[in-house]
Amino acid sequence: MSQPLSQQYREILLGLGENPEREGLLDTPKRAAKAMQYLCHGYQQSLDEIVNGALFESDNDEMVIVKDIELYSLCEHHLLPFIGKAHVAYIPTGKVLGLSKVARIVDMYARRLQIQENLTKQIADAIASVTNAAGVAVVIEAKHMCMMMRGVEKQNSVMSSSVMLGAFRESCNTRHEFLQLIGRNN
DSSP: OOOHHHHHHHHHHHHHTTTTSSSOOOOOHHHHHHHHHHHGGGGGGHHHHHHHTTTEEOOOOEEEEEEEEEEEETTTTTOEEEEEEEEEEEEOSSSSEEEHHHHHHHHHTTTTTEEEHHHHHHHHHHHHHHHOSSSEEEEEEEEEEHTTSTTTTTTSSOEEEEEEEEEEHHHHHHHHHHHHHTTTTO
16 A cells, blocks of 8 residues: 555545545544554564563562553454453563563553454463563453444443463462452452
């Protein structure tokens, strides 16, 4: 596509039967292009850039959990938002990750076109690779606009996805503790 993104949004408006020259739409292609670039800025980030050396020596070998990390992503099938929360845990083996870096890793992968199942795995794999943890667990719960605004139009459905690596996969007790601590195991 050799046209600037804003020109492509203008073409979309025309394709919908709208008049991109009317007052309310004059700057819409430019605004939409800028919004899409922001919503997908995760493509311009790397794991090394996000972590930026924020690994710290620690003799803690107990579970570290960051829960209720809000996330906003776009479904790769319809380009509609899905909005939810991520719960991330890992078991350190000599180093802990700076607290804000967990949320930044979630954001980096969420700000790409995706499906929730892949997003969950990408976050878990990234935390595992950065921390060399004995185990990593990620649970995401999200509402999908592609299911709420179109298609089946179900307003109260929430999709949950999880990835368990290492000790969280191998030990029922570790997995149970994590799920209990995030309030998902009654």
